[in-house]
Amino acid sequence: MENRFAKVLLHLASPTVGNDVRGLVRELAALTGVVRVAPGTRVSRLLLIDYDPTVIGERTLLARARRGWTAARLVGI
DSSP states (O other): OOOOOEEEEEEOOSBOTTOOHHHHHHHHHTSTTEEEEEEOSSOTTEEEEEEOTTTOOHHHHHHHHHTTBTTOEEEEO
């Protein structure tokens, strides 16, 4: 059976003091169900996230991002 992963594009805006994109990438990549997190090549505040929707949802990913990036939002699925 073929694995089907979902993709989401997350835009990070308004970071709280001390947060960086690399730290968030590591935190998101460590979540169960997340397969890959890749920052955008041209815009570092865009993250492409591949995840298993049977294990983790996009709302969970967004909620985690909003802990340090108050204006994080989904811009594509």
